[in-house]
Amino acid sequence: MSAAISIRDVRKSFPEVGPVLGPLDLEIEPATFVSVLGPSGCGKSTLLRLIIGLDTDHAGEILFDGEARDASVSMAFQEPRLLPWRSVRANLQLVCETADREQTIDGLLELVGLHEFHDALPKQLSGGMAQRVSLARALVNEPEVMLLDEPFSALDAMTRMRLQDALVHIHQARPTTTLLVTHDIDEALVTSDRVVVLADRPGRVVEDIAIAVPRPRDRTDARLIELKARILRALGTVDGTAETTPAPSSASAEPAAA
Ligand SMILES: Nc1ncnc2c1ncn2[C@@H]1O[C@H](COP(=O)(O)OP(=O)(O)OP(=O)(O)O)[C@@H](O)[C@H]1O
Ligand SMILES: [Mg+2]
Structure with a gap:
């Protein structure tokens, strides 16, 4: 079951640097896909750490389904962090706690297009x-919430687009409440129900845009291009050097696995 997340008057400071986040208020509906954009250092990764409970030293409340309770929250990062001596399947077995473990793993490998690679070692895989x-x-x-911290930022543009499409497919098949932190505006536009833009440190919401375009989305859709301009303007007001995605090249570095 996906959880709703309520972030209420959340503020975070570090003694060395002072306030880095907030005051922040966000209500996230269950099973929605929300992207968070904002300048480097505005507290995006810090926000994810607060949500997953790695850092509880903050002001304000973070509630799941309206309650101050622990939720099952998973997280993925820029680096895949796989154990290099274990196969793909064994990496998943290590963390899988479901009763029907092998069936769960088979289903997920199918979903991410890697069923044939279940025996491969991480070094035999491309970055994507x-x-x-x-x-x-x-x-x-089957977490209630999935947090993704720039998961595709180390990949080339073409692979990144494929992974974004895969992420949309995954979310449609398993509508988990998802928070994606990214610097890639196009990534946010193609994947999300909603895009939240944070101000420079301390991160506060400067723009909160619903994207009512059905998925899968065409990256050249005029509505998305219009929203991109709005996001760029919002980022421009908080940071003069808004990072944007380079235009996709025609070559792909990822072996045909999808
Ligand atoms: N454990 C910590 N101790 C002290 N300061 C920290 C700590 N973690 C983060 N910070 C500071 O908090 C601020 C926000 O950091 P955070 O990593 O959340 O930014 P971010 O928005 O994720 O940036 P980026 O886009 O570069 O990943 C930064 O100024 C950082 O130096
Ligand atoms: Mg970060």
């Missing part, structure tokens, strides 16, 4: 394939 395993691992225990 390894990141697919990382997504599968984040979903293996």
